[in-house]
Amino acid sequence: MKRRTTLIAYLFLLPALSLLAVFTFYPVLFGTVLSLFEYDIINPPRYVGLGQFQKLLGDRYFWIALTNSAKYVLVVPVIQLCSILLAVLVNRRLRAIGLFRAAYYIPVITSWPVVGIMWTWMYDQQGVVNWVLRSLAVIDRPISWLSHPTLTLYAVMFVTLWKGLGWYMVIYLAGLQSIPTEYEEAAMIDGASRARVFWHITVPLLRPYVLLASLVSTMAAVKVFEEIYVMTRGGPFFSTYTMFMYIFDEAFQELNMGYAAALAMVLAAVILVFSVINFRFFRRGGLEYY
Amino acid sequence: MRKLALYVLLVALAVFTTFPFLWTLLISLRTRGPIFSFPPDLRLTGVSAANYIGVWETLPLPRYVLNSLYITVVGVGLTLIICSLAAYPLARMQFRGKNVVFYAILATLMLPEHIGLIVNFVTMTRLRLVDTYASVYLPSIASIFGIFLLRQAYLSIPQELEDAARMDGAGDLLIWWRVMLPLIAPALATLAIFQFVAFWNSFLWPIIILKTPDKYPLAAGLLYLRGLFAHNTRFIAAGTIIATLPIVVVFLFTQRYFMRGITAGAIR
Numbered sequence: 419m420k421r422r423t424t425l426i427a428y429l430f431l432l433p434a435l436s437l438l439a440v441f442t443f444y445p446v447l448f449g450t451v452l453s454l455f456e457y458d459i460i461n462p463p464r465y466v467g468l469g470q471f472q473k474l475l476g477d478r479y480f481w482i483a484l485t486n487s488a489k490y491v492l493v494v495p496v497i498q499l500c501s502i503l504l505a506v507l508v509n510r511r512l513r514a515i516g517l518f519r520a521a522y523y524i525p526v527i528t529s530w531p532v533v534g535i536m537w538t539w540m541y542d543q544q545g546v547v548n549w550v551l552r553s554l555a556v557i558d559r560p561i562s563w564l565s566h567p568t569l570t571l572y573a574v575m576f577v578t579l580w581k582g583l584g585w586y587m588v589i590y591l592a593g594l595q596s597i598p599t600e601y602e603e604a605a606m607i608d609g610a611s612r613a614r615v616f617w618h619i620t621v622p623l624l625r626p627y628v629l630l631a632s633l634v635s636t637m638a639a640v641k642v643f644e645e646i647y648v649m650t651r652g653g654p655f656f657s658t659y660t661m662f663m664y665i666f667d668e669a670f671q672e673l674n675m676g677y678a679a680a681l682a683m684v685l686a687a688v689i690l691v692f693s694v695i696n697f698r699f700f701r702r703g704g705l706e707y708y
Numbered sequence: 709m710r711k712l713a714l715y716v717l718l719v720a721l722a723v724f725t726t727f728p729f730l731w732t733l734l735i736s737l738r739t740r741g742p743i744f745s746f747p748p749d750l751r752l753t754g755v756s757a758a759n760y761i762g763v764w765e766t767l768p769l770p771r772y773v774l775n776s777l778y779i780t781v782v783g784v785g786l787t788l789i790i791c792s793l794a795a796y797p798l799a800r801m802q803f804r805g806k807n808v809v810f811y812a813i814l815a816t817l818m819l820p821e822h823i824g825l826i827v828n829f830v831t832m833t834r835l836r837l838v839d840t841y842a843s844v845y846l847p848s849i850a851s852i853f854g855i856f857l858l859r860q861a862y863l864s865i866p867q868e869l870e871d872a873a874r875m876d877g878a879g880d881l882l883i884w885w886r887v888m889l890p891l892i893a894p895a896l897a898t899l900a901i902f903q904f905v906a907f908w909n910s911f912l913w914p915i916i917i918l919k920t921p922d923k924y925p926l927a928a929g930l931l932y933l934r935g936l937f938a939h940n941t942r943f944i945a946a947g948t949i950i951a952t953l954p955i956v957v958v959f960l961f962t963q964r965y966f967m968r969g970i971t972a973g974a975i976r
Contacts, residue, residue: 427797434794437850445827521722529909531931536728544744686820
C-alpha cells in the first residue's frame, strides 16, 4: 500500500520534476562545468581549466561591470525606506484608499519595455523631468539624463525605485497589519513623537519584513538588467554597464558561452556575499523573530 | 484639515506613479503639434484614435498580440496543470523521499537564474527548439511560486472530505480532480493571474530564444519596433498603451488576488 502511494505521488510530481531537472537543476551543474570550457555552440567545447577566470581578472570591462553592479545596491536602502513610509501612509482606513494603493501598484505590473519607452520620453531634453526640475529651479538648463557620464546610472536607479515601490509597499503593508497596534499606542500615550515611534517601534517590529524585502531588493540590484537594457544598453561609455549586461552580451551577442558562464559564477558569488551581509546587518539588535 | 493634507499627499504620490502612463496616453491621442514642448502641453485638444488605427494597420502589432495571447494562454494553462499536480502529493500524501523533494524544490529559489539563461539557451539549441513558441514557455511553467502557493491551499482542505470520497471508492486521480481542484480554485485563480502578467510582460527570454521577430510577444515586439521606428513617437505611444491596457484592466478587476498572492508568495 505504502509503495503504491509512493508511486502515485511521483506520478503526480513527474511533469514538474522533469521540467525542473532540465531547466533549473541541470543549468547550475552544467553552468559550473561550462565555466571551465571555451564553447561557442558551433564548435565542440575546449577545456581551459581556470583559464576563463584568469582572463576575467585582467578584463577591464569585467571590473567596470562589477563596480556598476555593486554601485547599484545603493538603491536598496532608498527603496526600502520609501516603501516603508508609503506603507505606513496607506495603512489606514480612509475613503478610496484602495484606489490609491492600486495607483501605486500599477508600475509593478507594467512590462519593462513599456517602462523603458515611457521613461526615455520622461528623461528627454524636452521631457517632463527637466520641465519639473527647471520649474522648481533645481537645474537651470535641461540635462540629457540618459546620456550623461555620471548621472545616468542614478537616473536608471530612479526608475527602479519608481517601478519597485508598489511591490515593497504591499510586503510592508502585510507586515504592518501583523503588528499589534498596542505598542505604538502605548508609546504615543507616553508622549513619544511620531518620528520616534516610527524609528523605535514600527521599524524594529517590521524587522523580518525588512530583512526579506532588502534581500530580494539587493539580489535584484546586483543582477540589474532589464531597466538598463531598455533605456541605455550600458551606455554612455559603459557608465551603466552591469554584470548581467556583460553576461548577456558575451553569451548572446558574442556566443562566448564559457566566458559568460564564468562571469555568471562570479555574479552568483557576489549575490551570495551581499545576501550574507544583509543577514548579518539585520540580525544585529537581538529581536528574535526568525 | 489634517485629513485634507493627507489626501493631497496621497494624490501627489498617485500622480508620481501614474504620470508616465497619462503622458504616454496623451501623446498617443494627438496627431499634431509638438510631442515634447516646454512646458508640456497637457490640454485635451485635437484628440483622435488615428495613431491607434495607424499602428494597428501599418506595423505588425496584431501579430504580436496574437503571439502574446498564444504564449500566455498555453503557458498559463500548462502552469496550472503542472503545479496543481505537483503540489498535491507534497501537501496530502505520505511517501518516501517527500522531504528531499520538498527541500530540493525550495532550494531552487536560491539558485542563480542568470546561469539558467545561458545553459537553457544551449539546451534549447540541442533540443532544436530555438525559435519556437514552446521554447518561450517551457522553462517557466514548472513555477516554484505556483507549487508552494497551491500546496498551501491543499493543506487547508479538511481531511474528512478526502476520507469521505475514499469511502465512496474514488481513486487518487478522481479525488484530486473532483474533490481537491474545485476547493483550491481561488489559489488557482491567483496563480493564473500572476502567470498571465509574467508571460504577457516577458521580453528578456523571448528576445534570446526567438530569432524571428515575427514570433515576438507584444512586449518584445514593442521594444523591437521602438528600435526601428524611434522617430514615430506617436505610433510607439499608441502601441505602448495597447500593450499596457490588458494588464491594467486585469489588475483592477483582480486586485484582491494580487495582494493575496504577493504576501503568500513572499512570506511563508
